[in-house]
Amino acid sequence: MEALATPKGIIITRSPGDAAGQQWLTVNFGPQHPSTHGVLRLIVDLDGEIIRAAKPVIGYLHTGIEKQMEALRYQQGVVVTDRHDYLSPPINNLAYALAVERLMGVEATPRAQALRVIMCELTRISSHLVYLGTSSLELGALTAFFYCMRERDTILTMNEEISGFRMHTSYIRPGGLMADSTPRWLDMLDQFVTTMPAHIDQYEELLTQNPIWRSRTIGVGILSAADAVEYGGSGPMVRGSGLAWDLRKDEPYSGYEKYDFEVVTEQACDCYARYKVRVREMRESVKILRQALDTLPDGPINVDDRKMLPPPREELDTSMEAVIHHFKLFTEGYSPPAGDVYQAVESARGENGCYIVSDGTHKPRRVKFRSASFNNLQLVERMSVGSMIADLIAIIGTADTVLGDVDR
Amino acid sequence: MSKKKATKSTLEPLTVARGVGAGDDWVTVEVGDLREAMATLKSDGYKAYGFVTCVDHLPAEPRFELIYQVRDMDRKRQMRVRTFLPADQPSAPTVSDIYPPANWDERETFDLFGIDFEGHPDLTRILLPDDWVGHPLRRDYPVGGETVDFSEDHATWQTAPERA
Numbered sequence: 001m002e003a004l005a006t007p008k009g010i011i012i013t014r015s016p017g018d019a020a021g022q023q024w025l026t027v028n029f030g031p032q033h034p035s036t037h038g039v040l041r042l043i044v045d046l047d048g049e050i051i052r053a054a055k056p057v058i059g060y061l062h063t064g065i066e067k068q069m070e071a072l073r074y075q076q077g078v079v080v081t082d083r084h085d086y087l088s089p090p091i092n093n094l095a096y097a098l099a100v101e102r103l104m105g106v107e108a109t110p111r112a113q114a115l116r117v118i119m120c121e122l123t124r125i126s127s128h129l130v131y132l133g134t135s136s137l138e139l140g141a142l143t144a145f146f147y148c149m150r151e152r153d154t155i156l157t158m159n160e161e162i163s164g165f166r167m168h169t170s171y172i173r174p175g176g177l178m179a180d181s182t183p184r185w186l187d188m189l190d191q192f193v194t195t196m197p198a199h200i201d202q203y204e205e206l207l208t209q210n211p212i213w214r215s216r217t218i219g220v221g222i223l224s225a226a227d228a229v230e231y232g233g234s235g236p237m238v239r240g241s242g243l244a245w246d247l248r249k250d251e252p253y254s255g256y257e258k259y260d261f262e263v264v265t266e267q268a269c270d271c272y273a274r275y276k277v278r279v280r281e282m283r284e285s286v287k288i289l290r291q292a293l294d295t296l297p298d299g300p301i302n303v304d305d306r307k308m309l310p311p312p313r314e315e316l317d318t319s320m321e322a323v324i325h326h327f328k329l330f331t332e333g334y335s336p337p338a339g340d341v342y343q344a345v346e347s348a349r350g351e352n353g354c355y356i357v358s359d360g361t362h363k364p365r366r367v368k369f370r371s372a373s374f375n376n377l378q379l380v381e382r383m384s385v386g387s388m389i390a391d392l393i394a395i396i397g398t399a400d401t402v403l404g405d406v407d408r
Numbered sequence: 409m410s411k412k413k414a415t416k417s418t419l420e421p422l423t424v425a426r427g428v429g430a431g432d433d434w435v436t437v438e439v440g441d442l443r444e445a446m447a448t449l450k451s452d453g454y455k456a457y458g459f460v461t462c463v464d465h466l467p468a469e470p471r472f473e474l475i476y477q478v479r480d481m482d483r484k485r486q487m488r489v490r491t492f493l494p495a496d497q498p499s500a501p502t503v504s505d506i507y508p509p510a511n512w513d514e515r516e517t518f519d520l521f522g523i524d525f526e527g528h529p530d531l532t533r534i535l536l537p538d539d540w541v542g543h544p545l546r547r548d549y550p551v552g553g554e555t556v557d558f559s560e561d562h563a564t565w566q567t568a569p570e571r572a
Contacts, residue, residue: 059535066520067544071551102430229481232457232509250484341430342458342477342488355475357463366545370459370477375509407535 024052027389031060035138035393038403040377042396046389054384054392056377061407069367073333074100074174077367081354082168084369085405087127090119091347092369093172095354098253099343100174103336103358106305110297112176113255118189118292119162119171120254120345121285125196126155127348128278135275135397136207139216144206151199154192161185175309176302186293193289200282207275217271221383221395224269231382232375235350236281237399240274242267247346254345258295259288271398278400308334333362342370349373349400373405418448434488439474439500442491446476446503454478454487460503460513462521466547471495472523476503476510499524520545 030041039060045053065084069077081096082089094116101107108116133148156166162185163169163178171178207213223233225241238245246263248256264280266273302309310329311322338360344353350372357366376399384395422445425436437445458477465471470492479486493500502525504511514525515534522543525531533540542549 059533059537062535064544067549067551070547105430229456230508232507245481250481339429340432340463340475340488342432342486344458351458353458353477355459355461355477365465366461366463368459368461368475374512375457378509378512 022047029054029392031057036396036403037134037401040396040401040403040406042380042392044389044392049388049390051384051387051389051392054381056380058377058403058406061403063404063408065408066367066369069364071363073362074336074364075329075333077364078173079168079170081369082170083404084408085347085349085352085371085373085402086167087130087402088123088347088349088352089168089170090116090123090172091345091352092354093170094120094254095343095345095347095352095369096356096367097172097174098345099341099354099356100336101303102341102343103339103356104174104305104308104334106175106303106308108176108254109300109303110255111180111299112301112303114292114296115177115181115301116172116254117256117259118289118296119169121288121292122155122158122189122192124348125282125285126152128282129155131278131348131397131400132203132207132275135394135400136213138393138397139213141207141210141213144203147199147202147206151196154188158185158188158192161188175305176300180301181296186296189289189293193286193293196286197283200279200286204279208279214272216391216394217275217398218268219270219272220387220391221271221274221398222269223379223383227382228379231379233350233379234372234375235346235348236274236277237350237376237379239263239265240277240398241269247344247351251344253343259291261285261288271394274398335360335362344370347372349402349405350376352405369405369408371405371408373399373401373403374408377401377406418452419445422448432486432488434490436490436492439491439493442474442476442489443501443503443506445489446478446506449478449487449489450506453480453482456481457507457509458486460510460517462517462523462545464521464545464547466495469495472498472521474500474517474523478507493523497524498522499526501526502528504528519543522546 024045024047027044027046029044030036031039041057043055044051065080068080078093078096081092085092129148129152133145136144159169160166162181163171223241225243228238228241242265244263244265249263261284264277264284266276306325310326315322316326336358338358340357342353342355344351352372353370355368356364359365380395380399384392422437422441423435427434456479458479461475463473465473472493474491476489502514504514514528517523518531519533519535520543
């Protein structure tokens, strides 16, 4: 389009100012700013210390993930899905895996579903821990960060035990899982579930009654429930405004309907309410983990479909069919029937969805990630206009955006 | 995922085609009826926004397919609206006044596909730099068409789309 011929960079027009002709001050905030959780840039119009406009400028972390997905076979794509929302890789894997499975018309085995739920809930806890640690750190409560990172490291070590990788696990794959759980991992999980409630009490001791934390978050970043829905919010952003909307309950997937947990809501609509939602959600996740661990079914972890998943290693020595399937899968891959599908899952940040268009070949025609961060970030301006510049840090923190997820 | 019968009669006169694919409800409308269809859906209860995106069907014609996904939170159902655009100067009316979060998704679709959204308040590139040439998610834009900034041949990337 013609707009491309303009000079490099964003053109900042002069801010309009108020009725008395007083000009507002336009301040550039970021992209290299420690409180932006990555590389978010905001162009802020200030009237004294009061924010009159805050325009997010994104794209600094754009890596063309959706373009890359079109060049990868369906099995290969799962590795890329780890990397957009880098704080919750298994949840992204799950959205992609469920979408591909629905295109292929298969359903994961009960054991795989339970292990998927466990991985997703562990990830939700670890992602909320990063939120809790970093946003309290930014508001001056340094101590909580160290406690949060301690438990997050336990979760990453568990990821390493089950998948060999600490962060980008690629553990959940179309058709099933990368590997079965190990006895050591189950022990670690049991230990984690037993000790985690006391750890959450520790974070709450540090923050819930902390006068500085309370004064920095209570009444800051007000967002009504109607606005949250109207302007595209999801996850803790709407639950902090009193709306009990959770895809795990409302559009259950991967067997979430079997677990007994509560959709946490808070009524206050401010940053403190969203903090409490996230802390209480961690407790609910621990509840789900305990139930999933106690009722973990036996059985295979992969669907019994040789067109989708490779045959067992031992069959390759004796069966020609198995060799052919193996060869076809690793050279060409599998081809879902033509069509499109949208699968949304509840990530730690809200609705993370995966929309896949298949044209009947072994590579997707289009993969779109509907990311919660991208949509929640649009709410930042809405929450921040009228508040003080110092509150902007609290508001960005409460939106809990992952810039990799925003820019994809 | 259980989905009930979704469309109301008010959307019926605008519908060109409808169906269910892999459990998802969808309707196709003419691009001229798009705004009316989206406003109808919103008043029918599909208040929550999903996403807006585009699919490039090169070499088929019509080449571009716009996808609008919305959700009814009370009745727990989703609806996907499709509309098709030609390869030459693809353009559609904006829905960012009906569904405000569509603002950024339409900018992204403009940025990556080159679809013009008429009436959009601020149709500028959102993910790529303002002086970027081409629209990378089009199927005729090569993967690897960009070299790394500050590398020796960094100046030549602008010719990459024509190489395809």
